[in-house]
Amino acid sequence: MKYLAKYISIAFLFFILLSCNKKLDVEPGTSIVPEQITNEADVEAVILGNYKSLQHFSAFGERYILIPDMLVDAKLSFVGTFIPYSEILRKQQDKTSSIAEGIWNRGYQLINTSNLALSKMDLVSDDNKAAFTAEAKFIRGITYFMLGGLFGKPYSAGNITTNEAVPLVLEPVLNSSDLATGNKPRATVDAVYKQVIEDLQDAAANLPADNGARANKFAAYAFLARVYMAQGNYAEAAAAANMVITEGNFTLATSFDMAFNNAANSPEDVFAIQQNEQSNAGVNNNGLTTFFAASPTGRGDVQVDPTIADLYEDGDIRKTYFYEGESITGAQGSYTRKWEKRYSVIPVVRLAEMYLTRAEANFRNSSAIGDTPLNDINAVRDRSNATAKVTLAEDDFIAERFRELAFEGDRYWTVKRLRLDVGSRPYDDDKLILPIPQRERDVNSQLTQNSGY
Known part of the structure; x- marks a missing residue:
């Protein structure tokens, strides 16, 4: 795979910002070899380095959130000069898309680093082996979920045993002699989902309930809820979300604005990406704040459709969570405040999402796991001073998810699982997923291309 050329040292080009392991505290551009991983502290440093990789703009630092919203036209526009982004928004991306390449490369770096850590678990004490294994599998599982969803047809399209997603690589690729390990054909949607669920179930069973800023068992349950929703498995989705709500030590922030731009x-925050001035997704050309914040804080390239305010009733504080500004090129427009402040934590999964997931899953499953759909949706609405619902219909859940989770990447998954149109395009339109990067296909003849590219 082409990513080997760039990431042949895989996990070893990271800054070990969270570890005191000096052996692995390397400078950018240098690397160490796998044989230098000789003890438990080294294995933990590899895992910690993968959190740094999750922070990258080709992962949750930007593109895992922004690109899905662009693909489904989630009430935003791009006024910047970076052509690959405007191509995504116009559904004109092609097989040479640098954005598709970046997401693919970063994804397989994350996966390979997890595989490397898993291959070294014989160095870990019995006390920590299960938790370290679960942590590596968590990162691998959520990465495969994102890659499978962005490069493959949705689960809801059916034909899950024939539709292709992405290659499943479950062993580390460390050097050129391992090319056969990495150069695999695309696995089916069914196979990728099964692997994601297996990894996340193991993570949920073996991660601690409290793991600081790192993934804990409730983060695994939260992603399982996302996976089950994407499958239309509403009973399991409600149960997973219920675990987060009832067993996790999380509460809704006192006010909506307090859920964002925090140090x-x-x-x-069930799971979030940590950022600070020294370690972040970018401040010049990439990163959520770089794109979403008006100048001079950011570039202001991503503006929101001002009619989004019409989705909120007067008095709902979410209606006021927008401001007027301009891009660095002087384009006037509206901006969301969610990604307004530099070096802030990036919420990946919030408790509010789990309430909305449990509510909708229970509604569609005619169940009341944990609580009633009405109580759950009103828990989220009450926090924002929106009028409480008295009755519910299917459209209420779709609308409330967008009101609450706009510009957090959620709309893509809602469109795909519910088979909603995107303008004149059906949910499974060829251009609503990314192309398999041509550079990957040039070095791996087993990779087929998505139709439309």
């Missing part, structure tokens, strides 16, 4: 996790 540390808010009380409702």
Whole structure:
């Protein structure tokens, strides 16, 4: 795979910002070889380095959140000069898309680093082996979920045993002699989902309930809830979300604005990406704040459709969570405040999402696991001073998810699982997923291309 050329040292080009392991505290551009991983502290440093990789703009630092929203036209526009982004928004991306390449390369770096850590678990004490294994599998599982969803047809399209997603590589690729390990054909949607669920179930069973800013068992349950929703498995989705709500030590932030732009996790962050001035997704050309914040804080390239305010009733504080500004090129427009402040924590899964997931899953499953759909949706609405619902219909859940989770990447997954149109395009339109990067296909003849590219 082409990513080998760039990431042949895989996990070893990271800054070990969270570890005191000096053996692995390397400078950018240098690397160490796998044989230098000789003890438990080294294995933990590899895992910690993978969190740094999750922070990258081709992962949760930007593209895992922004690109899905662009693909489904989630009430935003791009006024910047970076052509690959405007191509995504216009559904004109092609097989040479640098954005598709970046997401693919970063994804397989994350996966390979997890595989490397898993291959070294014989160095870990019995006390920590299960938790370290679970942590590596968590990162691998959520990465495969993102890659499978962005490069493959959705689960809801059916034909899950024939539709292709991405290659499943479950062993580390460390050097050129391992090319056969990495150069695999695309696995089916069914196979990728099964692997994701297996990894996340293991993570949920073996991660601690409290793991600081790192993934804990409730983060695994939260992603399982996302996976089950994407499958239309509403009973399991409700149960997974219920675990987060009832067993996790999370509460909704006192007010909606307190869920964003924080220096540390808010009380409702089930899983979040940590950032600071020294370690972040970018401040010049990439990163959520770089794109979403108006100049001079950011570039202001991503503006939101001002009609989004019409989705909120008067008095709902979410209606006021927008401001007027301009891009660095002087384009006037509206901006969301969610990604307004530099070096802030990036919420990946919030408790509010789990309430909305449990509510909708229970509604569609005619169940009341944990609580009633009405109580759950009103828990989220009440926090924002929106009028409580008295009755519910299917459209209420779709609308409330967008009101609450706009510009957090959620709309893509809602469109795909519910088979909603995107303008004149059906949910499974060829251009609503990314192309398999041509550079990958040039070095791996087993990779087929998505139709439309």
